[in-house]
Amino acid sequence: MKRFLETGNFAITEGAILAGCRFFAGYPITPATELAEAMSLRLPQVGGIYLQAEDECAAMHMCVGAALGGMKAMTATSGPGFILYADPYGWALGCETPMVVLNSGRVGPVSGITGAPGQGEFYLMRYPTQGGNFETICLAPNTAQECMAMTVEAFYLSERFRMPVSVLADQLITDGFEDISVPENEDEMKEMGFRTWPREICRGPEFYPASDALDVPPVVLGHNTGALCSDWTPTEEGYDIEEVEAHHKHAYRLIYKVRNNRDLFSHHYEKKYMGDDPDLVVVSYGSPSRVVNTAVEKARSQGLKVGSLRLINIWPFPDEHFDRQCKYLCVELNWDGQLVREVQRAAPKGSGVHFMGTCGDLPTTPDLIETFEKLLKNEPIRRKGWVLEEW
């Protein structure tokens, strides 16, 4: 195992290569520029292809094309680029094309602030394209090391579910340097819990089965299988059809292959101090969760009965963690509150679900502990002069 001081961008690149990714198309954007740079260096070294596209929309289309050609492919961007994926993302979901998409969040909306972290795309990761009638899988690591692990995992899930899988990081994680360990062989990969799945080829005659089955090989063109692939509703044999019955079957698959097989990835979460039914559960994902963990540990040493729930698998939303009626505090890198809406929906009636936002900078430990104390004493919480409403 090799140990480096490197960025999350580097860790993701190495993870992708370990998972078998041999095609990357992207358009550089802070804070994912170094990822494109690392891919442009590393992919040719392992016989892969790096393509700089004219924009993000073209980049993801190229990845869909590469995946349909039988390659494991990936693209990466930040929020302003992610919205340009909307068109090809729908294509990849509809055609059930495996690939991995990374979004490193910065401050938005639009170009916002480049070199600072934000979490404004929580819902965009759920609905990255129009039309509905699909589920999405999104993983949110909080360290460079976990970026590598979740990139490998995203490739694994994308093959087994036959769909694009996204990784949601943020500027602090992709741009920040950390000590990371890179496995050098398959034994070391297994030791680190990395799972991989080879690219297989669907031989038909059913190319789009109306079932929730896992491990249906993806459609790969050019292998004399007779497979077709377009952006229209397909019949099970893969022909275009604009017809409600066929669409219903296709939608069932796009939704229920994920909903009915969630146990394959629902173990991706972290709980700290959750064993004694804490009075307050602090919910977070991505980089803020690291300060939350520090703050919860300090709060515990001060006698506050607080626990930390960190979500790694954020979509489909893991409702099962919210079965207890208690107080919840969602800590997010945005001012409008996104994760909090989902926790409010998932938590039992009568739970107090609260929101603490910041953006561009992580919350501080003293601010977090002060908020925990206030919530436990049923006092109103404030942040930067805003009265934070009860959700």
Added chain:
Amino acid sequence: MKERIEIVASGFGGQGVVRLGQIIGETGVRQGLHVTMLKSHGTEMRGGYVRSQVVLSEEIIDSPMCESPDYFIALSSAAYERFKDTVPEGGLILYDPAFVEKIDEALPCRQERFPAKELSVEHFENPLFANSLVLGRVARLVDVLDKEEMLESLLEVIPKFHDRNREAFRLGYEYGG
């Protein structure tokens, strides 16, 4: 060593603030420590605000934020003003008087004047080696950092001008006797 050591460097774009943090972090990795190094910056390549936050620990690091830095390397007046109050009693501010002219004497922490830019111009007729001087000084001041590992890290991260970087590092380390 302490549970965690926090080192902040801040100045403006083009000064090598990120490289500075990276070399300190690389030293930590070489010494078998866990390391995080966050960089924050504006859009500009040069002239904008830049900050590196390094945390060194024997344990896995949760928060990578330097909320209470043990060491603060101030390379601009703006950076000094912005972060001086975060340094606790027992902490140390290392500042270059070429960039930080006005010092707040009321701070509870120790403050060391280190004329890196001036020394670089004096010895090398070029301000380019100021950061290697700073790194030498940091190697001297931060007990947990090993001098030789730090020098090796510097030479690895900055692949050019090895002789002058080595000499600048030595001058920084030995500054003030």
